[in-house]
Amino acid sequence: KNEVEQSPQNLTAQEGEFITINCSYSVGISALHWLQQHPGGGIVSLFMLSSGKKKHGRLIATINIQEKHSSLHITASHPRDSAVYICAVRSNYGGSQGNLIFGKGTKLSVKP
Amino acid sequence: EADIYQTPRYLVIGTGKKITLECSQTMGHDKMYWYQQDPGMELHLIHYSYGVNSTEKGDLSSESTVSRIRTEHFPLTLESARPSHTSQYLCASSGSFPELANYGYTFGSGTRLTVV
Numbered sequence: 396k397n398e399v400e401q402s403p404q405n406l407t408a409q410e411g412e413f414i415t416i417n418c419s420y421s422v423g424i425s426a427l428h429w430l431q432q433h434p435g436g437g438i439v440s441l442f443m444l445s446s447g448k449k450k451h452g453r454l455i456a457t458i459n460i461q462e463k464h465s466s467l468h469i470t471a472s473h474p475r476d477s478a479v480y481i482c483a484v485r486s487n488y489g490g491s492q493g494n495l496i497f498g499k500g501t502k503l504s505v506k507p
Numbered sequence: 508e509a510d511i512y513q514t515p516r517y518l519v520i521g522t523g524k525k526i527t528l529e530c531s532q533t534m535g536h537d538k539m540y541w542y543q544q545d546p547g548m549e550l551h552l553i554h555y556s557y558g559v560n561s562t563e564k565g566d567l568s569s570e571s572t573v574s575r576i577r578t579e580h581f582p583l584t585l586e587s588a589r590p591s592h593t594s595q596y597l598c599a600s601s602g603s604f605p606e607l608a609n610y611g612y613t614f615g616s617g618t619r620l621t622v623v
Binding site for chain 2 (some may be wrong): 425426428430436437438439440443445481483487493494497499500
Protein backbone atom coordinates (compact mmCIF):
# COMPACT_ATOMS: atom_id res chain seq x y z
CA LYS A 396 0.00 0.00 0.00
CA ASN A 397 1.37 3.41 -0.94
CA GLU A 398 2.03 5.81 1.91
CA VAL A 399 0.18 8.54 -0.01
CA GLU A 400 -3.01 7.69 -1.87
CA GLN A 401 -4.76 10.10 -4.21
CA SER A 402 -8.15 9.89 -5.82
CA PRO A 403 -9.35 10.05 -8.46
CA GLN A 404 -6.46 9.18 -10.80
CA ASN A 405 -8.15 10.88 -13.72
CA LEU A 406 -10.86 13.53 -13.69
CA THR A 407 -12.70 15.19 -16.55
CA ALA A 408 -14.90 18.18 -15.78
CA GLN A 409 -16.87 20.80 -17.64
CA GLU A 410 -15.82 24.41 -17.32
CA GLY A 411 -17.40 25.98 -14.26
CA GLU A 412 -17.72 22.77 -12.24
CA PHE A 413 -16.56 22.44 -8.64
CA ILE A 414 -13.72 19.93 -8.39
CA THR A 415 -12.41 17.95 -5.43
CA ILE A 416 -9.25 15.87 -5.31
CA ASN A 417 -8.60 13.75 -2.24
CA CYS A 418 -5.40 12.63 -0.57
CA SER A 419 -4.92 10.16 2.28
CA TYR A 420 -1.63 9.34 3.93
CA SER A 421 -0.46 6.77 6.43
CA VAL A 422 2.75 8.25 7.87
CA GLY A 423 3.61 10.95 10.35
CA ILE A 424 4.11 14.25 8.62
CA SER A 425 5.34 17.75 9.33
CA ALA A 426 3.55 19.23 6.30
CA LEU A 427 1.47 18.32 3.25
CA HIS A 428 1.97 19.91 -0.15
CA TRP A 429 -0.32 20.26 -3.11
CA LEU A 430 1.64 20.58 -6.35
CA GLN A 431 0.55 21.38 -9.90
CA GLN A 432 2.35 20.09 -12.98
CA HIS A 433 1.39 21.32 -16.43
CA PRO A 434 2.30 19.53 -19.66
CA GLY A 435 5.87 20.59 -20.35
CA GLY A 436 6.93 19.49 -16.90
CA GLY A 437 7.34 22.47 -14.54
CA ILE A 438 6.02 21.96 -11.00
CA VAL A 439 4.42 24.71 -8.96
CA SER A 440 3.79 24.43 -5.26
CA LEU A 441 0.18 25.48 -4.67
CA PHE A 442 -0.13 24.99 -0.93
CA MET A 443 1.81 23.80 2.08
CA LEU A 444 -0.45 22.77 4.97
CA SER A 445 0.12 21.53 8.47
CA SER A 446 -3.40 22.21 9.78
CA GLY A 447 -6.74 23.72 8.85
CA LYS A 448 -7.50 25.35 5.55
CA LYS A 449 -5.84 27.65 3.04
CA LYS A 450 -7.34 29.56 0.13
CA HIS A 451 -5.69 31.14 -2.88
CA GLY A 452 -7.97 32.52 -5.55
CA ARG A 453 -10.24 29.69 -6.74
CA LEU A 454 -8.18 27.05 -4.97
CA ILE A 455 -8.90 25.79 -1.46
CA ALA A 456 -6.91 23.17 0.43
CA THR A 457 -7.92 21.52 3.67
CA ILE A 458 -6.25 19.02 5.95
CA ASN A 459 -7.53 16.87 8.80
CA ILE A 460 -4.50 15.71 10.78
CA GLN A 461 -6.46 13.25 12.94
CA GLU A 462 -7.95 11.52 9.91
CA LYS A 463 -4.73 11.87 7.84
CA HIS A 464 -6.68 13.29 4.94
CA SER A 465 -6.46 16.37 2.74
CA SER A 466 -8.60 17.74 -0.07
CA LEU A 467 -7.90 20.20 -2.86
CA HIS A 468 -10.93 22.05 -4.20
CA ILE A 469 -11.15 24.11 -7.37
CA THR A 470 -14.15 26.40 -7.67
CA ALA A 471 -15.46 27.57 -11.06
CA SER A 472 -13.00 25.36 -12.94
CA HIS A 473 -11.44 26.63 -16.16
CA PRO A 474 -9.62 24.85 -19.01
CA ARG A 475 -6.37 26.46 -17.84
CA ASP A 476 -6.71 24.42 -14.63
CA SER A 477 -6.02 21.29 -16.70
CA ALA A 478 -2.88 19.76 -15.21
CA VAL A 479 -1.67 16.97 -12.97
CA TYR A 480 -2.24 17.69 -9.28
CA ILE A 481 0.10 15.93 -6.90
CA CYS A 482 -0.29 15.45 -3.18
CA ALA A 483 3.02 15.10 -1.34
CA VAL A 484 3.71 14.75 2.36
CA ARG A 485 6.83 15.74 4.20
CA SER A 486 7.82 12.91 6.48
CA ASN A 487 8.83 13.54 10.07
CA TYR A 488 10.54 10.23 10.73
CA GLY A 489 13.63 8.29 9.80
CA GLY A 490 16.83 9.21 8.04
CA SER A 491 15.02 10.89 5.15
CA GLN A 492 13.10 13.21 7.44
CA GLY A 493 11.87 16.19 5.51
CA ASN A 494 11.91 14.49 2.11
CA LEU A 495 8.66 14.44 0.15
CA ILE A 496 6.61 11.28 -0.34
CA PHE A 497 4.47 11.69 -3.46
CA GLY A 498 1.05 10.48 -4.42
CA LYS A 499 0.63 9.21 -7.99
CA GLY A 500 -1.13 12.39 -9.06
CA THR A 501 -4.57 13.26 -10.42
CA LYS A 502 -4.79 14.18 -14.08
CA LEU A 503 -7.45 16.87 -14.44
CA SER A 504 -8.92 17.87 -17.77
CA VAL A 505 -11.40 20.73 -17.85
CA LYS A 506 -13.42 20.95 -21.07
CA PRO A 507 -14.76 24.30 -22.35
CA GLU B 508 13.36 37.65 -6.61
CA ALA B 509 14.26 34.39 -4.85
CA ASP B 510 13.98 31.43 -7.16
CA ILE B 511 15.51 28.17 -8.38
CA TYR B 512 17.16 27.94 -11.78
CA GLN B 513 17.86 24.90 -13.90
CA THR B 514 19.89 24.81 -17.08
CA PRO B 515 19.72 23.70 -19.77
CA ARG B 516 15.95 23.42 -20.32
CA TYR B 517 16.42 20.90 -23.12
CA LEU B 518 19.49 18.82 -24.01
CA VAL B 519 20.03 16.32 -26.81
CA ILE B 520 23.38 14.59 -26.59
CA GLY B 521 25.19 11.58 -28.01
CA THR B 522 25.90 8.34 -26.18
CA GLY B 523 29.10 8.36 -24.16
CA LYS B 524 29.23 12.12 -23.58
CA LYS B 525 29.71 13.60 -20.14
CA ILE B 526 26.98 16.02 -19.09
CA THR B 527 26.32 18.29 -16.14
CA LEU B 528 22.86 19.59 -15.32
CA GLU B 529 22.98 22.83 -13.37
CA CYS B 530 20.73 23.83 -10.48
CA SER B 531 21.02 26.99 -8.42
CA GLN B 532 18.71 28.57 -5.85
CA THR B 533 18.70 32.00 -4.29
CA MET B 534 16.40 31.27 -1.35
CA GLY B 535 19.05 30.25 1.14
CA HIS B 536 17.55 26.76 1.39
CA ASP B 537 19.66 24.14 3.17
CA LYS B 538 18.08 21.18 1.42
CA MET B 539 18.26 20.43 -2.29
CA TYR B 540 16.95 17.51 -4.33
CA TRP B 541 17.16 15.92 -7.76
CA TYR B 542 14.16 14.02 -9.12
CA GLN B 543 13.85 11.92 -12.27
CA GLN B 544 10.51 11.72 -14.06
CA ASP B 545 9.59 9.76 -17.19
CA PRO B 546 6.62 11.03 -19.25
CA GLY B 547 3.32 10.44 -17.49
CA MET B 548 5.02 8.81 -14.55
CA GLU B 549 5.73 9.73 -10.93
CA LEU B 550 8.65 11.69 -9.61
CA HIS B 551 11.49 9.60 -8.19
CA LEU B 552 14.09 11.02 -5.83
CA ILE B 553 17.61 10.22 -7.08
CA HIS B 554 19.81 12.48 -4.92
CA TYR B 555 19.45 14.90 -2.03
CA SER B 556 21.60 17.13 0.09
CA TYR B 557 20.99 18.59 3.52
CA GLY B 558 23.82 21.10 3.29
CA VAL B 559 27.30 21.82 2.02
CA ASN B 560 29.42 18.67 1.55
CA SER B 561 26.39 16.50 2.31
CA THR B 562 24.95 14.28 -0.43
CA GLU B 563 22.80 11.16 -0.25
CA LYS B 564 21.35 8.75 -2.77
CA GLY B 565 17.59 8.76 -3.11
CA ASP B 566 15.01 6.04 -3.51
CA LEU B 567 15.74 5.38 -7.19
CA SER B 568 19.17 4.09 -8.11
CA SER B 569 20.92 6.39 -10.56
CA GLU B 570 24.28 6.34 -12.32
CA SER B 571 24.49 10.09 -11.90
CA THR B 572 26.53 11.86 -9.23
CA VAL B 573 26.02 15.15 -7.42
CA SER B 574 28.09 17.63 -5.47
CA ARG B 575 27.27 20.39 -2.98
CA ILE B 576 30.27 22.67 -2.59
CA ARG B 577 28.19 25.82 -2.19
CA THR B 578 24.80 26.15 -0.50
CA GLU B 579 23.15 27.59 -3.56
CA HIS B 580 24.51 25.16 -6.17
CA PHE B 581 23.68 21.45 -6.66
CA PRO B 582 24.86 20.16 -10.06
CA LEU B 583 24.14 16.65 -11.35
CA THR B 584 26.68 14.87 -13.55
CA LEU B 585 26.46 11.87 -15.85
CA GLU B 586 29.97 10.69 -16.76
CA SER B 587 28.87 8.70 -19.80
CA ALA B 588 25.36 9.31 -21.05
CA ARG B 589 23.30 6.40 -22.37
CA PRO B 590 19.86 6.25 -24.03
CA SER B 591 18.46 4.78 -20.79
CA HIS B 592 19.23 8.14 -19.14
CA THR B 593 16.66 9.85 -21.35
CA SER B 594 14.20 11.45 -18.96
CA GLN B 595 13.21 14.70 -17.30
CA TYR B 596 15.33 15.81 -14.35
CA LEU B 597 13.81 18.20 -11.82
CA CYS B 598 15.72 20.07 -9.14
CA ALA B 599 14.05 21.31 -5.96
CA SER B 600 15.01 23.00 -2.71
CA SER B 601 13.43 23.49 0.69
CA GLY B 602 14.05 25.04 4.06
CA SER B 603 14.71 22.86 7.09
CA PHE B 604 12.61 24.30 9.87
CA PRO B 605 8.78 24.31 9.90
CA GLU B 606 8.68 27.49 11.95
CA LEU B 607 10.53 29.50 9.32
CA ALA B 608 8.91 31.12 6.30
CA ASN B 609 11.22 29.34 3.83
CA TYR B 610 10.09 25.83 4.84
CA GLY B 611 8.20 25.24 1.58
CA TYR B 612 9.44 23.38 -1.47
CA THR B 613 10.36 25.16 -4.69
CA PHE B 614 10.89 23.27 -7.95
CA GLY B 615 12.95 24.21 -10.97
CA SER B 616 11.53 24.11 -14.51
CA GLY B 617 13.29 20.84 -15.26
CA THR B 618 15.81 19.63 -17.83
CA ARG B 619 14.47 17.35 -20.53
CA LEU B 620 17.41 15.12 -21.49
CA THR B 621 17.50 13.00 -24.64
CA VAL B 622 20.46 10.71 -25.24
CA VAL B 623 20.75 9.47 -28.82
